[in-house]
Amino acid sequence: MSRFEPVIVGFLCNWCSYTGADLAGTARRHYVPNLRIIRVMCSGRVEPTFVLKALQDGADGVLVAGCHPGDCHYQEGNYKTMRRMTLLKRMLEQLGIESARVRLEWVSASEANRFVDIVNEMTEQIRALGPLKLGHFEDAEVSAEEAPVPAQQAAAK
Amino acid sequence: MADETVTLTIDGHEIEVEPDIYVLEAAERLGIWIPTLCNYRGLTPFGACRVCTVEVTKGSRVRLVTSCNYPVSDGLVVHTNTERVRTARRILVELLCARHGKVGIIKQLAENVGVTKPRFGEGNEPCILCGLCVRACAEMAKAYAIGFSQRGTEKIVTTPFDEESEVCINCGACAKVCPTGAIYIEGADEIRHDELMLGPNAAISVPTMQAVPNVPALDAEQCLHFRRDGCGICAPNCPADAIDYSMQDEEVEVEAGTVVIATGFQTFDPTIAEQYGYGRFPNVMTSIEFERLSNAAGPTGGKIVMRNGEPPESVAILHCVGSRDEHYHRYCSRVCCMYSLKFAHLVREKLGARVYELYIDMRSFGKGYEEFYDRLLKEGALFIRGKGAEVTDFAILDEEKGKLMVKCEDTLAGVQRRLPVDMVILSVALEARSDARDVERMFNLCASEDGFFLEQHPKLAPVETTSDGVFLAGCCQGPKDIPDTVAQGSAAAAQALSLILRGETTLSGAHAEINEELCSGCRVCNELCPYNAITYDEEKKVSKVNESLCKACGTCVAACPSGAIKGKHFTKEQILAEIEGVLQ
Numbered sequence: 001m002s003r004f005e006p007v008i009v010g011f012l013c014n015w016c017s018y019t020g021a022d023l024a025g026t027a028r029r030h031y032v033p034n035l036r037i038i039r040v041m042c043s044g045r046v047e048p049t050f051v052l053k054a055l056q057d058g059a060d061g062v063l064v065a066g067c068h069p070g071d072c073h074y075q076e077g078n079y080k081t082m083r084r085m086t087l088l089k090r091m092l093e094q095l096g097i098e099s100a101r102v103r104l105e106w107v108s109a110s111e112a113n114r115f116v117d118i119v120n121e122m123t124e125q126i127r128a129l130g131p132l133k134l135g136h137f138e139d140a141e142v143s144a145e146e147a148p149v150p151a152q153q154a155a156a157k
Numbered sequence: 158m159a160d161e162t163v164t165l166t167i168d169g170h171e172i173e174v175e176p177d178i179y180v181l182e183a184a185e186r187l188g189i190w191i192p193t194l195c196n197y198r199g200l201t202p203f204g205a206c207r208v209c210t211v212e213v214t215k216g217s218r219v220r221l222v223t224s225c226n227y228p229v230s231d232g233l234v235v236h237t238n239t240e241r242v243r244t245a246r247r248i249l250v251e252l253l254c255a256r257h258g259k260v261g262i263i264k265q266l267a268e269n270v271g272v273t274k275p276r277f278g279e280g281n282e283p284c285i286l287c288g289l290c291v292r293a294c295a296e297m298a299k300a301y302a303i304g305f306s307q308r309g310t311e312k313i314v315t316t317p318f319d320e321e322s323e324v325c326i327n328c329g330a331c332a333k334v335c336p337t338g339a340i341y342i343e344g345a346d347e348i349r350h351d352e353l354m355l356g357p358n359a360a361i362s363v364p365t366m367q368a369v370p371n372v373p374a375l376d377a378e379q380c381l382h383f384r385r386d387g388c389g390i391c392a393p394n395c396p397a398d399a400i401d402y403s404m405q406d407e408e409v410e411v412e413a414g415t416v417v418i419a420t421g422f423q424t425f426d427p428t429i430a431e432q433y434g435y436g437r438f439p440n441v442m443t444s445i446e447f448e449r450l451s452n453a454a455g456p457t458g459g460k461i462v463m464r465n466g467e468p469p470e471s472v473a474i475l476h477c478v479g480s481r482d483e484h485y486h487r488y489c490s491r492v493c494c495m496y497s498l499k500f501a502h503l504v505r506e507k508l509g510a511r512v513y514e515l516y517i518d519m520r521s522f523g524k525g526y527e528e529f530y531d532r533l534l535k536e537g538a539l540f541i542r543g544k545g546a547e548v549t550d551f552a553i554l555d556e557e558k559g560k561l562m563v564k565c566e567d568t569l570a571g572v573q574r575r576l577p578v579d580m581v582i583l584s585v586a587l588e589a590r591s592d593a594r595d596v597e598r599m600f601n602l603c604a605s606e607d608g609f610f611l612e613q614h615p616k617l618a619p620v621e622t623t624s625d626g627v628f629l630a631g632c633c634q635g636p637k638d639i640p641d642t643v644a645q646g647s648a649a650a651a652q653a654l655s656l657i658l659r660g661e662t663t664l665s666g667a668h669a670e671i672n673e674e675l676c677s678g679c680r681v682c683n684e685l686c687p688y689n690a691i692t693y694d695e696e697k698k699v700s701k702v703n704e705s706l707c708k709a710c711g712t713c714v715a716a717c718p719s720g721a722i723k724g725k726h727f728t729k730e731q732i733l734a735e736i737e738g739v740l741q
Contacts (some may be wrong), residue, residue, distance in 0.1 A: 009739060016603070024602060036739035041667070041727060045711030053733055057740045073688040074710035075602055084715075109623075110605040140415050 005024040006060035006126040008119075010035045011050065013043040015073035017065035017115065022110035029114040031125045035063065044077025044105075047087045051102055056134065061101045061126040063118070068106040076122070078106070096130055165233040167301050180224040180235055181209055190432040191224055192246070192266055194336050195287030199390040200296055204225035205287045206253070208266065210245050211505030212236040221245055246270050254281040260337050264593045283339035286639035289342055297330045328390070329382060361391055361400075366454045377399075380647055415626040415653040418610065419646065420596055422632035425486070425586035432550040433478060433583055438561055439464040441548055441581040444496060453504050461507055469579035471511040473563045475545035480515060480587030484584050488607055495583040498529055500582055512538045513576055513733040515545040515565050523638065541576075542569045548581050559725055600627050610634045618651040625662070628652050644731035661695045667709035667726040673699045675721035682713035682722060 012018040018039050024031065025094065040046060043066025051062045064085060064113055066078040089099040109113045162173045167184050174183050179202055184191050184280045194206035204223040211224040214234040221241065236242065250272050257263045258279025267275065286305070289316060294303050301712045302325035306315045316322040332340040360379035365369060381388035382402055392400040395706070424445055427435040439462050442450070453459035462470050473486050474497045494516065498647040502513045514533075519540070521530040534540065544564040553575075560577035567574050589608030590596075601624045603611040610633050613621040620628045628649035631642040657663060669690075673680075676699040683691050683700055690706035691713060692697075702722075712726035723729075 002311075007740065018550045037736050038732065038739065040711060040732070041362070042710035042712060044725060045715050045724060047715040047729070050732055050736060054736050054740065056736055059736075059740055070598060071601075071603075074708060074712065075601070076712050077687070080685065080712050082718070109611055111605040130348060140631075 004127055004131060006034055006123060006131070007058060008035045008061040008063055008122060009054040009059045009091045010037045010044045010063040010065065010119075011040055011043065012063075012107075013045075013066040013073075013078075014038055014041045016067035016071065016109050017043070017105075018105045019109035020065075020111050020115045023109065024115050027112050029112055029116045034123045035119050039062065039070065040051060042072070042074045042077035043081040044072075044074065046084070048084055048091075051088060055097065055101070059134045060129075061103070061122060063103050063122060065105045065115070065118075067069060068108055071108060097132065098132075100125055100129065101132060118131045119154055163229055163231040163233075165229050165231070167235040173302045174229055176229065177247070180213070180222075180229055180233075183212075183229050184224065184235070184237060189237055189734065192269060194223055194262070194266070194285060196225040197289055197293070197334050197390075200289065200292045200334075201392045202290050203292060206285065207249050208253070208270075209248055210242060210249065212239050212242050219443065240608070243270070247272055249466040250413055251275045251277055253285065254279050256282045257285050257337070260285070262337050262674060267670070268711060269609055283337050284314060285337055285339075286314065287336065288314075289334045289336065290314060290360065293330040293334045294481055295467075297388040297390060297682065298326055298328045298381055299385040300324050300326050300328070302326075302330060308476055326385070330381070375402075375566045402435055414470060415628070415656050416600065417628045417630055417646075418596065418600065418622075418633055419594065419630040419648045419649075420633045422587045422636065423590050424589050425479055426582050427585055428517055430485065430596070432473065432547045433581070434550075435583060438548065438550060438581070439484050439554060440469070440579060441583065444493070444582055444584045447500060448496075451500070451507075459507075460506060468508050469504075469510055470512070470578045471560075471576075471578040472500075472582065473513040473515060473545065473561075473576055473578040474500055474582045474584060475548075475563070476514065476516040476584045477544060477586075478583040479588070486607060488636070489520065489610075490587040491520070492587065492636060495523070495526055495529070495638065497582075497584045498533050498538075501533055502529075504537065505538060506534075511578075513563070513578065514538055514540045515543060515563070516540065516545050517542070541565060541567050541574065544565050550576075553688075587632060590633070595703045596633075602627065610635065616678065620645060620652055626653075626656060664705060665709070668704045668725070669702045669709065669711070669713055670723045671700055671702055671723060672721045673697065675719050676700055677719045677721070679718060681716055681718060685712050685716055687712075 011023055018037070021037060043064055046064050051064070054062050055087055064081060065083055067073060069078060072078045085104040087101065092102060093099050105118050107118065161176060163176045164171060165183065166187055167187055167661045170187050172183055172187055174186070180203070181191055181196060183516070189647065191209045191211065193209040198604070202225040204226045207223055209224045210221050212219060212235070213222050213227065214236070215230070215232070219221070224235070224237075230289070247270055250267050250270050253263055254272065254275035255265055255277035258267070258275055263285070288305070291304055294300050302322040303314055303316055305321070306313055317323070321368050327342070329513065330344050332342045333397055336619055340727040360381070361373050361375050363373050377383040389402070424443065427433050427443060432443060435443065441456070449455045451459055451461055457734050461468060476497055479485040480493065480553050498521070501514055504510050504512045519530055521527045544661060545563055545565050549562050549564070549565040551562055552560065560579060561581055563576040563578055563581060564572050564577070589604070592611070593604065593608055597610065600622070602622050605611050610622065610629050610704060612619050612634060613623055613628055617648065621631065629651040630646040631637065634645070637645070650688055678693070678698040678700065680693055680700060683693055687710070688706045689702050690703045692703065694701050709724060709727070711724040711727055714722045714729070
C-alpha cells in the first residue's frame, strides 16, 4: 500500500512568510510537496471560514503563517490572527477535528530554513494522524496524545 | 552688574571693560603684551611670578602692581612700558634667573626684557613656584592633591607628606598648565591601545577629521567639569563663546514623507575570539585601531609604532576575523581584503617591515583592486593562503622570545607555520549594529538572518524596503565598500526625491471597500484598523474606508460579521475559489 500523502493548504502573509517561502525556493531548499500555498496580504486576512472551507474541500491540514509578533507589516494583524486561530482550534476540537491539523506559525522573510522545517514537520505530523474524515469522526483513528478528550466528550454528549 | 562698565587708559589707549576683570586681561584685549608666567585664563590670578608688573596711576598716587590680579577701575591710568616698569621687570627676571636661569622659558623671558648677563647667577631648578599646578588641581580637577610645602628657600610643590597621593585623579591638568614643564606624568607618552579610539583622547575634541559637522564635542564622561564640577577652562578660552555646559541631549521630532536609513554597521569585537589574543597581548590590534594608528591626524601622527613606542620589524595581518567563520558570521565582509592590502602597503612604505597577509581567499573584485593586489605582491608583502589559527607569546626558539607567535596552515605549501611577529592586525568583520532591531521595528523593516536590513528585492528594488517611502543606503543593508555605499546612497536619495518632487503617490488598486447596503454599523472594523482608515458615518450609520490610508491588509475584511467589506484583489470569493483550485 502506498504511503498516505496529506494535502495541506497554507495561508502565507505576503511580507514575511510568503517571502520566506520564496527565499526557500530561490535558495533551492527542498521540502515536501504536500503544501499548497495561498498568498494573503496579512495573516489577519485569514477568515476562520477559509480554514473550514479548506478542510471541508479535502485538505488534511491547514497552515497559517504570519510575521513574528511585533514584526507585522500592518503592525498588529498577526495578533488578530492569533486570537482567531485559538478560538477556531477550540471549535474544531469540539467538532472532533484534531487541533494539530490547524497550525499557526511565525515565519519571517529571512527564515527560509524555519519555513522548510515547519512544512516538513507538519506534513509528518498529519501523515501520522491520517486522512481527515469529516462526518465519520467516531471512526477516525485518533492517536493517544492528539485531541482524544474533546472527541470522546463530544461523543458522550 | 553686567551692563555696568568701567573705562581705563592703558598706554594712552582708552578701553571700556566689565568691572570684574583685571588689568592684564584688559591689556590683552588692546593687544598690549605684558609678560607673565603664572597667569592662566580661567584660574584665579595669583601674582606669584610678578613679571606682569605695571605702573598704575590712580588720582595722584603712582605705584607698581602685578597686573594679573589688580582689578580695573574707572579712570585708572596704566603704563606697561615706562623706565620704572622696565627696571623693575629686569630685576625680577634676574632674581628668577638666580634659581631657574637655565630653564628655557626663563631664558627667553630674560632675552625679551633685555637681561643679557644675570647678576645673581643662573640656577637650573625647573619649578618656579608659580602655583599654577596647585590652582589647576584645586580649581579644575577639584582634587586638592598637591600644594605648597615648607617655607622660604625650602618651599616646594608636593603632595601631603610627600607621599603618593590617594586623591590624585591622574588627570594631568597640573602638567598641562605648568609653564616650565617641571611636572612629568609617567606613561603619558605611551600609546595605550585601550585608548586608541576613533577620535582624539581628550574630553573635548573633533570626533574625526572627517566629522560632519566638523566641530568639537564634549564628552561628559571624561570632562572634569561634569565629573568633578571643576575645570570649565574651555569656556573662557573659546573666542567664539560657543561652549555651553548646560546643553542636554534632546529628542527632536521631524515630520518627513520619505526616510533614508543609513545607520551603518559596527565592527566585530574580537575579544570573544580568544585564540587571537586581542585584549591579552598589547600589540594585537583591530583593523580600525591600526587605521587610527597610521592616520596622520591620529595619536601618533601617523607613526606606526608598538605599545612601547618602537616601530615593529614584522607585522601579521589576519584576514576574516569574525567573517567567513561558522562560529561568528558566515558571510564575507567584502571590505577587509582591500584594506588589509592597504595596511600592508602602508607598513611597507613607512617602515619597510616584513608583512604577512594570512588570507583564506583574496577577494580583490573591484575596479583597480586586482592591480593593487598585484602591486603588493611586487612590493614584497608575504602572502600565506591559510587562516590565522592562533596568536600566542609562546616561544620555542631563543629568537622568538618577546615576539607574538602566529600559527597558521599554509594551504598552498601544505605545511604548518609559526610566524614570529611584533604586531598583529585583526581584520575584523563588519556586522549589523546591536541596535538594528530597534530601527527595524520602528520602520517596520525586515532583516535577513545576519541582522542586516532586507531590501524589497535584491535585483528589482535594491534600495526600497517593504515600507513605502523608506529606503536603505550603505552598510545597514549589508557590508560594502565606500564606492558601493556612495552609489547606493545616491540611488536612495534619488528614489526619495522622486517621491518628494512628484508631491503625490500612486496607490495600489488593493484596498478595502464597504458595501453600505450590507454594513450594519456595528463598528467592529473601526477598532481593528491599524491605520485609522475606517471611520463611522454618524448620519448614514455605516462605516467608511479612506482609500488613501488603507494598506489592504484585510484584517477588517476577515472580521466583518455581515460580510460587508470587500478586500479588493483578495476578496472572499477569490480566496475561496483559490482554495477549491488548490484542492482539486
